[in-house]
Amino acid sequence: MAKTYEKDIKLNDYSKEVLTDFYKTMAKIRKFDENLIRLMQEGKVSGFYHSGIGSEGLSAGSIRQNLRDEDYIFYNHRGCNQKIAKGVPLSKIYGDFLGTIEGTTRGLGAGIVHSADPARGVLGQAGTIGSQLGISVGTAYTSKLTGTDQVTVVYFGDGAASREMLHGSLNWAGLYKLPVIYICENNEYAISCHVSETHAVKENIADWAEGYGIPNCVVDGNDVLLMHEVVKEAVERAKRGEGPTFIEAQTFRHRGHFEGDPYDYVDVEVLQGWKDKKDPIKNFAAKLMLEKIVSEEDLESINAEIDSEIAEAIEKAESAPLPDPKRIYEGLFA
Amino acid sequence: MRKITMRTALMEALNEEMERDETTVLFGEDVGKFGGINAVTKGLYEKFGGTRVFDTPIAEPTIVAAAVGMAITGNARPIPELQFGDFVGIAFDEVFNKMGKWRFMHGGQMEMPVTLRLPIGIAGGAGPEHSQSPQALFMHGPGLQIVIPSTPYDAKGLLKTAIRDNNAVLFFEHKVLYDMKGEVPEDEYLIPFGKADIKKEGDDVTIIATALQVHTALDAAEELSAKGVEVEVIDPRTLAPLDMETILQSVKKTGRVLIVHEEPKTGGSGAEIAAQIQEQALFDLSAPIKRLGSPDVPIAQSIYLEPFYTPSKEQIVQAVDELMEY
Missing domain, CATH: 3.40.50.970 (Thiamin diphosphate (ThDP)-binding fold, Pyr/PP domains)
Known part of the structure; x- marks a missing residue:
């Protein structure tokens, strides 16, 4: 059965710069998200949005200081969290939502899925959740083919873990010892269905990986440093040619599956408990202040900086023009 | 060679x-x-x-x-x-x-x-x-x-x-x-996509065929030629991109079209080709476009029944004869 990853982490082992980077990334993700929801409420952004609020630590911890531009990620259905952590410019992500030519798709528009930034290793995402699990063994195989040490990190929710493709993917990754890291963002609900209603597992989803001989664990996904450490070990293992790792990161979403979801299938007290006691940003800020690594004023100034970065990004994305309708006839073929 | x-x-x-x-x-x-x-x-x-x-x-x-x-x-x-x-x-x-x-x-x-x-x-x-x-x-x-x-x-x-x-x-x-x-020559060559090949030239009927059916059509063409009917056999080679230019040029010349493939007739590639011909060359046609495909039922396992799914030389000859009646 999957073991719970634990490690005695001392803040002093990290530089102030790195710790601040973790905080800043998480805060940026949340503020990006809050502002996007505002744009939806103002009627400027249509379509579905799957808010990543409450799970910022998982993406910031796994990506920051672990992955380089040339390492590949496939983001999940709350994937703005991972795109921002990987460094995709905010104006590009907003541009995709707004459908202006500032977006990565140059005006075709994208929701969470279909934005891409190949120069930063973000090779896009499928609208059919879980399909990225198959595609990721292809990127990982290419590292083997070309002899590079590039790793692939593939994110997917507990819901996407139900897709048959997970098993095809794990089989290949285990068989060919591919440099791929599976990060299952288990927020317990696939829209309205609890993980216990949809998955036949011994105890955890990570137990499935055991059957394929893939090292695996369960980790508190809301602890940014723990996420950082567990993924760091997996990246090192992949680079040593020892193959894949499966990490089940446990978290909870603060909002419904999509904006407008009544979210009434979750126990109110359970949700409140996650918000009060396990908020990844609040807890990390408190830890940083307790150990006097940063002051409240430091955090305030970081937040003010992010606010203006986001305002600028939105301004840039919104002021860019919509594409000429002929845009749809460009780029089908290379 | x-x-x-x-x-x-x-x-x-x-x-x-x-x-x-x-x-x-x-x-x-x-x-x-x-x-x-x-x-x-x-x-x-x-x-x-x-x-x-x-x-x-x-x-x-x-x-x-x-x-x-x-x-x-x-x-x-x-x-x-x-x-x-x-x-x-x-x-x-x-x-x-x-x-x-x-x-x-x-x-x-x-x-x-x-x-x-x-x-x-x-x-x-x-x-x-x-x-x-x-x-x-x-x-x-x-x-x-x-x-x-x-x-x-x-x-x-x-x-x-x-x-x-x-x-x-x-x-x-x-x-x-x-x-x-x-x-096949020893020397290297490439064939571009979107370029149909005229496998046999003729002035009376255009047959558009793919894969194995190109050969069935060529067999039929020989028999028809003996009767004085010259068919033109066009192999599109790529269905996407589709070389409609070559097809339309031939249609302009013959005014009669038969499309043959092993795919089921309904919704087969011939349906799209026929639609494009009538869109772009209706008044060049002197007969309705004909199509031969496999029947719209699953392919039976039986080796006895199987041949009834593949368009035959006889069916092609008959279809061309019918086209020549116009």
Whole structure:
């Protein structure tokens, strides 16, 4: 059965710069998200949005200081969290939502899925959740083919873990010892269905990986440093040619599956408990202040900086023009 | 000129392109040490090694998904094979939505140099799920190029083009044609996509045929010629892109059209070709467009019933006779 990853982490082992980077990334993700929801409420952004609020630590911890531009990620259905952590410019992500030519798709528009930034290793995402699990063994195989040490990190929710493709993917990754890291963002609900209603597992989803001989664990996904450490070990293992790792990161979403979801299938007290006691940003800020690594004023100034970065990004994305309708006839073929 | 089988022609194309470009990687079920159930990939594993030529688990969705993943890195040129073209149904989402659309839906930022090889066709009692010709399904899928050769010469030149192309290609190989011999030069050549080939010239009736049916049509043409009817046999060679120019030029000349394929008649590639002819050349026609395809029912396993699914020389002759009555 999957073991719970634990490690005695001392803040002093990290530089102030790195710790601040973790905080800043998480805060940026949340503020990006809050502002996007505002744009939806103002009627400027249509379509579905799957808010990543409450799970910022998982993406910031796994990506920051672990992955380089040339390492590949496939983001999940709350994937703005991972795109921002990987460094995709905010104006590009907003541009995709707004459908202006500032977006990565140059005006075709994208929701969470279909934005891409190949120069930063973000090779896009499928609208059919879980399909990225198959595609990721292809990127990982290419590292083997070309002899590079590039790793692939593939994110997917507990819901996407139900897709048959997970098993095809794990089989290949285990068989060919591919440099791929599976990060299952288990927020317990696939829209309205609890993980216990949809998955036949011994105890955890990570137990499935055991059957394929893939090292695996369960980790508190809301602890940014723990996420950082567990993924760091997996990246090192992949680079040593020892193959894949499966990490089940446990978290909870603060909002419904999509904006407008009544979210009434979750126990109110359970949700409140996650918000009060396990908020990844609040807890990390408190830890940083307790150990006097940063002051409240430091955090305030970081937040003010992010606010203006986001305002600028939105301004840039919104002021860019919509594409000429002929845009749809460009780029089908290379 | 030397004559070789289509199997050898395909094998040569794979060999030459894998020698030429070391980012090519070939994989599928039993394509490695065994050399493929149709023996098209024989010797490649020994020559290029187990990283560039490898056997996969029986997992069609993962085979195609992995090819997509390799392609979008920009560092690999995958040549996956599905053991039977029918199995494309298992990997439909990966082919239709990922291979075909990934580039477009991400704003054109990545390329998709994948050549997916798909053996098709009725070939001796293989039954309803190992005998089909599913190519027309993908004419409805933007972003996919569809290649369907009928001769060893075309097969080699088109496969080489497919592998070098930076866009997705579905390469359909009729299993009966693997053993058919034809002239293939020793020197290198490429055949561009979207260029139909006139297999026989004639002034009376235009026959548009693909794969094995090109040969059935040529057989019929000989019999018709003896009766004084000269048919023109056009092989589009690629269904996407489709060379309507060559087809329309012929229609202008003959005014009579028969489309023959092994696909089911309803919704087969002939339906699209016929629609385009009437859209662009209705008043050049002196007779209604005729189509011959397999019946709109699943292919029976029985070796006795199987021949009734494949359009025959007799059916083609009869259809042409009917066209000549106008």
